[in-house]
Amino acid sequence: MTEHRTPNTEHRNWEPKILAFLCNWCSYAGADLAGVSRIQYPPNIRVIRVPCSGRINSTFVLKCLQNGFDGVLVSGCHPGDCHYITGNYYARRKFAVLKTLLEFIGIEPGRVQFSWVSAGEGEKFAEVIKKVTEDVKKLGPAKKLVKI
Amino acid sequence: MENIEEQLRETVKKLLKEKKVDLVIGYSKGTLPFHSTPVFIADEKDADNLIFDFTCGNNLAKYLQKSKVKNHGKIGIIAKGCDGRSIVQHIVENQIKREEVVIIGVHCDGVIDIRKLEEKVGRKEILKYQVENDKIIVEGKGFKKSLSKQDILSDSCIACKYPNSPVYDVFVGNPVPIAEPRKPITNNLESLSSDERWAYFEKEISKCIRCYACRNACPLCYCEECFVDQSNPQWFGKSPNLSDTMIFHIVRTLHTAGRCVSCGACTRACPTGVNLAPLGIRMEKEIKDRFGYTAGLDTEATPPMADWNEEDKQEFIM
Numbered sequence: 006m007t008e009h010r011t012p013n014t015e016h017r018n019w020e021p022k023i024l025a026f027l028c029n030w031c032s033y034a035g036a037d038l039a040g041v042s043r044i045q046y047p048p049n050i051r052v053i054r055v056p057c058s059g060r061i062n063s064t065f066v067l068k069c070l071q072n073g074f075d076g077v078l079v080s081g082c083h084p085g086d087c088h089y090i091t092g093n094y095y096a097r098r099k100f101a102v103l104k105t106l107l108e109f110i111g112i113e114p115g116r117v118q119f120s121w122v123s124a125g126e127g128e129k130f131a132e133v134i135k136k137v138t139e140d141v142k143k144l145g146p147a148k149k150l151v152k153i
Numbered sequence: 154m155e156n157i158e159e160q161l162r163e164t165v166k167k168l169l170k171e172k173k174v175d176l177v178i179g180y181s182k183g184t185l186p187f188h189s190t191p192v193f194i195a196d197e198k199d200a201d202n203l204i205f206d207f208t209c210g211n212n213l214a215k216y217l218q219k220s221k222v223k224n225h226g227k228i229g230i231i232a233k234g235c236d237g238r239s240i241v242q243h244i245v246e247n248q249i250k251r252e253e254v255v256i257i258g259v260h261c262d263g264v265i266d267i268r269k270l271e272e273k274v275g276r277k278e279i280l281k282y283q284v285e286n287d288k289i290i291v292e293g294k295g296f297k298k299s300l301s302k303q304d305i306l307s308d309s310c311i312a313c314k315y316p317n318s319p320v321y322d323v324f325v326g327n328p329v330p331i332a333e334p335r336k337p338i339t340n341n342l343e344s345l346s347s348d349e350r351w352a353y354f355e356k357e358i359s360k361c362i363r364c365y366a367c368r369n370a371c372p373l374c375y376c377e378e379c380f381v382d383q384s385n386p387q388w389f390g391k392s393p394n395l396s397d398t399m400i401f402h403i404v405r406t407l408h409t410a411g412r413c414v415s416c417g418a419c420t421r422a423c424p425t426g427v428n429l430a431p432l433g434i435r436m437e438k439e440i441k442d443r444f445g446y447t448a449g450l451d452t453e454a455t456p457p458m459a460d461w462n463e464e465d466k467q468e469f470i471m
């Protein structure tokens with residue numbers, strides 16, 4: 006029960022699997038830009054495109070953790086830039102509450118992360134992915150909430 | 154106490170007689186000592202069954218949602234501080250209109266936690282009891298014990314900041330002076346590491362048998378179809394697998410965030426003694442710190458999770 010975090014060294018070949026929910030209008034386009042600009046970033050993410058960060062239901066994030074993803078990233082447009090005007094404002098409240106609760110019950114802070122990445126921020130997208138991947142690597146494979 | 158009950162019955166009779174209400178939701182004596190049961194009174198004659206004391210722990214706002222109740226017409230409801238806040242929250246969430254309810258506030262000194270009581274008497278069967286000021290004398294086969302009321306009070310009541318219904322049409326007894334010392338329950342969870350907190354919750358939640366009594370007792374859990382009952386899609390497994398059960402409690406807490414009034418009904422309803430309070434209390438604090446909202450105080454408020462502000466803090470977003 007106490008040893009939830011397996012030290013990384015035991016998993017020399019382990020690479021984290023991270024699910025990234027990207028909003029169609031900004032972050033997904035940002036990822037695209039990173040691609041066409043040939044900016045390197047770790048290959049650890051699997052992307053699910055959503056219409057808007059406001060589409061994210063907290064249960065999506067929980068389902069990822071339950072099904073064995075080691076980390077989850079949710080990314081949308083910067084405040085004020087949401088294609089649906091206020092989707093990300095509502096989402097921001099939801100995310101704040103979700104993040105607080107997950108940390109309170111003992112999920113490591115780095116497992117679930119959030120970012121705003123615009124369509125023009127290919128560089129930032131790559132940076133975000135690098136950071137999330139590094140953070141999750143440090144934490145090791147997810148054990149809590151994984152369904153066995 | 155007797156006095157309050159007499160006043161309460163008279164008040165209810167009067168409201169029914171004057172046709173100010175068609176149905177009153179209150180409490181009557183339960184079949185076991187220390188248990189009360191919700192009653193629905195449509196006829197003045199039945200008002201004599203009403204009681205109000207420290208056994209009246211159910212949150213009656215729960216029943217406002219039931220169509221059988223709603224169809225009666227205008228509803229009178231007996232409200233402790235927490236019932237009152239739940240009623241306000243129903244109004245805020247457009248589940249009921251202010252003018253559809255007559256809120257009968259009552260003087261509440263807190264309700265007891267049966268679990269604490271059972272522990273005090275070594276889980277022996279209690280056959281009867283009597284109250285003498287702040288003492289409760291309980292009797293069972295081969296024992297008689299005097300307990301202090303304070304020692305068996307529900308945690309949520311010890312920590313209660315709003316003992317009087319924030320909104321009422323009539324008030325029975327005198328409102329509890331707010332200055333009365335009621336101290337917050339403190340837990341040291343915040344100072345623990347992630348892993349230690351996880352270990353604590355894992356242990357606590359592993360007691361859960363997924364009976365959903367907590368959800369059923371919660372005045373704010375009124376969705377026609379709860380996510381745990383959905384099968385298309387089936388979000389999470391229904392058996393008491395620890396991951397599924399953890400997630401049930403996480404989502405239950407998220408769904409009540411900014412709405413929970415810390416009445417403690419969920420924790421009191423749990424047959425296996427899962428302490429759900431820390432989750433709700435943590436959310437209440439977050440919602441207050443971030444969005445400046447406390448549930449169930451103002452009928453004109455906008456629910457915080459259905460609202461936003463450009464200035465909301467986003468320190469956790471990259």
Ligand code: SF4
Binds near residue numbers: 373409412417418
């Ligand atoms: S979650 Fe528990 S404490 Fe909160 S309103 Fe519902 S029953 Fe009361």
Ligand code: SF4
Binds near residue numbers: 361422423426427
């Ligand atoms: S009442 Fe207790 S056992 Fe039943 S579902 Fe809720 S926490 Fe689990």
Ligand code: FES
Binds near residue numbers: 058090
């Ligand atoms: S469309 Fe990108 S956050 Fe709403």
